[in-house]
Amino acid sequence: MLRGRRRESETIDALLRDARAGTSGVLVILGDPxxxxxxxxxxxxxxxLHVLRTTGIEAEAELPFAxxxxxxxxxxxxxxxxPERQAAALRGAFGLGPAGPGDRFLIGLAVLSLLSELAEDGPVLCLIDDAQWLDRASADALLIAARRLAAEGVAMLFAARPPFEAPGLPVLGLPGLDQAASAELLDSAGLPLTAESRQRILAEAAGNALALLELPKSRGTGDGLSPTARPEGDGPSLTARLEEAFAHQSDGLPAAARLALQVAAADGTGETxxxxxxxRALDGTxxxxxxxxxxxxxxxxxxxxxxxRHPLVRAAVWQRTPLARRLAVHHALSQVLEGTADADRSVWHLAAATLTADEGVAARLESAAARAHDRSGYAAAAAAYERAAALSPSAGDRARRLTLAAEATEFSGRFDRARNLAEGAGDPGAELTSRLIRVRACSDYGEGRLQGAHAMLxxxxxxxxxxxxxxxxxxxLDAASMVWFDGDRDMAFRTAEQLDALDVPPDGDILPVHRLCRWFVALALGRPADGLPPLASVVESARALAGPDRRGLLLIGGLGLAELDARTHRLTLAATAAIRAEGRIGLLPQALTSLARVEYARGRYAEAHGLAxxxxTIARDTGQPxxxxxxxxxxEELAAVRGEPLDPATAHPAALxxxxLGQGRAEQALLGLESLVYGRARNRTPAMHLVPDLVEAALRSGRIARAAEPFARLEAWAATLDQGWADALVLRCRALLSTADAGADPRTGSSGPGTGSRASSRASGAGPEVWFRAALDAHDRPFDRARTGLLYGEWLRRARRTGDAQHHLRAALEVFEWLGAEPxxxxxxxxxxxxxxSAPRRADVDRFVRLTPQERQIVQLAAQGxxxxxxxxHLFLSPRTVGQHLYKAFPKLGVTARGQLAELSLDG
Incomplete structure (x- = not known):
């Protein structure tokens, strides 16, 4: 047991016991040097346990995956x-094979798979010291793997100085040793100390174990230390005094030995x-x-x-190394590493030995940056491009390399830094300016600042x-899509003006993109789309031009706005599968969210929940807030449908x-919906989706007049969109508004005012019954149809047509139960x-509802063989974790063998 660390030792021992039992765990130990x-x-x-070790080295922070x-x-x-794609990504990252398309997330998954494979022979312990100095690529991969450990039998310990960011991982903070443990540790060194010196060291060390052992060695028994304990914040920090103590020890070495120590401090590899x-290159022995x-x-x-002996020794030695000696040491290391597998280290040492502009060195750094980029070391690539820019004699080369640095930095998710690099590149000409603007826009977009991104675009x-x-x-098109996301009318007007000013030839291949921009703006501003082809065909034409990138995904999502059919689902599903197979994990959050939306609309709530x-998880891991x-x-919408509680302080207002509305709080729902439907995003597609909820809430709270204006906007918007699912919502709203007419006859109703959409014109002069029936015929989304059936059944029951009411209410109940929409x-x-x-609960659905979303995903894939x-x-887990989920799912499903899964139907 370590002195004064019983609690911490027991925490670590428990983690190791769990690993022996097959349960993985992670702990981040944070504390001062x-x-x-x-x-x-x-x-x-x-x-x-099988122990794997690594240490972050400050000098290697620019070398990816070191x-x-x-x-x-x-x-x-x-x-x-x-899995081969993961193995290829890891080989490429380590320079053991050709660089592939794998990004940092795929490499993190490869780490998880490799650790899981190693744990097949027994529990594994990974020790990562000085994690604050890990190169960015290594840190990303290790944290991604750490967050996915579950049932592999792997324990992972990070030791780091604050601040070290490891979101989602448990942290053990280390305080200083108490007085008794400090005294015991100091005395264990066996150094002769006077009572005064002993007390002084205990006070200055403040429970720091290294200080208790090293400060007494500084010039004997405390000579050079302050005669009394320094008040907190007065004088050099404890870390600085420890470095000074180590420096005194190195100063006592002969000059040739100090040179050898300086070389070791600069090297970073630790290779003898x-x-x-x-x-030897510096005439040493x-x-x-x-x-x-x-x-x-x-x-x-x-x-x-x-x-x-301690990282502070390295820091103390290097800080006291004169500039001329530093340059000589870096140059010697560069020569030694030249032509070896560590060519990138050679280049960095050469750059460190270069103080003036040098195109030869800059070009070599640029090549190293390109290699790092190919290996998914985007942070390292950015650093190398930036240093190459600083060494570039030509202003043009400097701007080009800064642009490359900004792009690599944005790709790594460091948006503030990317923005600063882009702004520092000046005005380098049309092509680079366009790229730099896109970097700044993507940085703003990545941070959720859509208005700033739109201004840049x-x-x-x-x-x-x-x-x-x-x-x-x-x-x-990027700007128009942001208008759709944000709904700001000023942004929409600005984009509309630019659309009008852009001269696009009528036979140009970019015409579908221009038309899609016009569609987005028309929807955002509530304008008619006169002269434009149907949205679905425009989206499909533009998508074919975009290809399998972020824009292509955006356009597939746009197709989902236009119409929900088998084609939309097929395209989204295929895009997501291709991205998984190709390891382009950075695109997955967008693809998964789009696919989840499609599944949600189709009424496949468990699938939507798992995908979302x-x-x-992946968006957080890849820095896409x-x-x-x-x-x-x-x-949150799915939780609301199921009646699960939401936090009013953090949940989206639409979900709340x-x-x-589902739980009968109509007035509260009306207020929340009005804040969205009358807000800045009033003409956004999501806002239009909320109008039917607002109409229902207004009716139930006796304030139907407050639904008139939003409904008029919905009618006009649906007429522009010209899609069946939107028409069905308009028809349901018309039915509800008709029921509010005190003079309406329950069987025939009375005509309602206005016929804005094709849905309205189709049933002009009709009353609630006709509107309800027309809506049921038009619906193709299960939840929407069931809600209309519920409202129709309620109206029929109040009209004392209980037989007809029962038919529609039973149909609605069946869908709600299948979806788990309990309210x-x-x-x-x-x-x-x-x-x-009497309506008993359906027992045959319960076994599927009891599956967690991840269990459901795993069961479906297992059922496919x-x-x-x-x-x-496929799901970025370890095989052991998959097995654990299946083990838990089998009893819930009432099966005992894998082969029985193919006989189950999980649709719904």
Whole structure:
């Protein structure tokens, strides 16, 4: 047991016990330098688990996957046992094979699969020290894998200084040792200290274990330390005083040994052969390195490597190295590594040894950046491009390399930094300016700042309209899509003006894109789409031009707005499957959210829930908060349909209003819906979807007059859209408005005012019954149809037509129960009871409802004959986790064998 660390040791021991039992776990140990993080890792390493280790090294922060490769080196012989695309991505990341299209998420999944495979032979312990200095690519991959550990028997420990961001992972903060443990540790060193010196060190160390052991060594028994404890915040920090203590120890070495120590500090690899070669290049000898080891500042590790006694030793040595010596050391290391597998390290050392503009060095850095980009090391690529720009003699090359740095930074999700780089590139000409504008727009969009993104895109359109109308049209499509997302009328008017100003030839291949922009603007501003082909055909034509990228996905989503049919589902499903298969994980949140929306409209709520939940997780892992919010909003809608509680402080207002309406709080629902339907997004498609809810809430709360204006907008919007599902909603609203007419006859009703849409004109002069029947005929979305059936049945029951009412109420109840829409099912049961019909719950649906969304996804894939390994690759889990979910799902489904799954129907 470590001194003063009983609680922390027991926490780690529990994590290791769970790993032995097959349950994975992760812990992030946070604390100041010297507080005892590494000691806890050493304590964990004594357990009887297969131990993998790595350490973040500040000097290697720009080298992609350096720390990850060190961790996984002992397991690389098993790469052929994990899914091939993942294995290829990991080989490419480590330079063991050609660079592939795999992004950081796919590489993180490969780490998960490899650790899971290694754990087949027994529990695995991963120790990651100094995690705050991990290269960005390694950190991303490790955190992605850590968040998906479940039933593999893997324990993962990160030790880091704050701030180290590991969202979603448990954190163990390390305080200083208490007085008794501090005194015990100080005395264990066996150094002769006077009582005064002893007390002074205890006060200055403030419970820091490293300080208790190292400060007494600084010039004997405390000489050079303050005579009294410094008040907090007064004088150098404890870290600085520890570095000074280590510096005093290095200063006592002979000059040749100090040179060897400086080479080791600059190298970062820890490879003995590299350090010795550089020492020899500087006229040193192996004996100089031996002398450093004898002083205890560095020590051999794993046979072929060297490690510093503590990271602060490295920092102290390098900070006291004069500039001229630093340049010489970097140059020597660059020469030693030239022509080896560590060519990128060679380039970085050469760049560090270069103080003035040098095109040769800049070009080599640019090549290193391209290699890093191909290996999905986007943060490393950005750093190399930026340094290459700084060393570029030509202003044009500088701007081009800064543009590449900005693009790589935006791709890595560091939006603020990407924006700053783009702004610093100046005015480099038309092509680069367009790219830089897109970087700034994508950065704003990635942070959910749609107005800022729209402003950037509008500037790009102005820049390109006269010289490159084709590129301008594509930027306008991005701008128009943001108008649809945000609903801001000023943005819509600005985009409309630019559309009018853009000269697109009537036979130009970009014409479908221009027409789609006009459709988006027409819908956003509530204008007629005169002279335009049907939206569905325009979307399909534009989608064919876009290809399988973000714009292509956006257009598939647009097709979903236009019409819901088998084609929309097929396109979205195929796009999502292709993205999974190709490992283009950065596109998945958008694809999954679009597919989830389609499944939601089709009434496949469990599938929609699973897809949206996966989209949220991947969006957060890949730094896409805008898509995380959209997918979360869909999850909240699903929760509202099912009557699950929502947090009023964080949930989307539309979901809250739907929950209120379903649970009978009509006035509260009306207020919430009005805030959306009359807000800035009043003409957005989602806002129009809310108008039928508002009409119903207004009727139930006795305030039907408040539904008139929104309904008029819905009619005009539906007439523009000209789609059956929108017509059906208009017809339902017309029926409700007709029932509010006090003079309406229950059987024939009376005609209602206005015939704005084709739905209205089709049934002009009709009353509630005709409107309800027409709506039921037009509906193709199960939940919408069931709600109309419920409202129709309620009206029929009040008209004392109980037989007719029972027919429609039973049909509605069946759908609500299948969807798990309990509030609505409760209303249907109550109405059936009032109509004299007893409606028991359907027991045959319960077994499917009891499955979690992830269990349902896994069961469906298993029913198709996929193995656990194939399912794991498809859903980004480990095979062991898949097996655990199936083990839990079988009893819920009443099956005992995998073969029985194919006989089950999970549709609904």
């Amino acid at each position: 010297g507080i005892g993080k590494t000691a806890l890792l050493r304590h964990a390493a004594t357990a009887d 720390s990850l490769e060190l961790l996984l080196r002992p397991a690389l012989s098993r790469l052929d046992r994990i 052969a590299v350090v010795l070669a550089a020492v 192996p004996e100089d390195l031996d002398e450093v080891c004898a002083a205890g500042l560095i020590r051999p590790a794993d046979g072929s490597r060297l490690e510093f 509008s500037a790009g359109v102005d820049h390109l309209t006269g010289t490159d109308p084709r590129s301008a049209a594509w930027l306008l 939940g996966e989209a949220v 805008a898509w995380a919010r959209q997918a979360t909003a869909l999850l 209003a739907l929950l209120d 609505w099912a409760g209303r249907a049961r109550a109405e059936l009871g009032a109509a004299g019909w 996929l193995s656990n390994r194939d399912i794991a690759a």
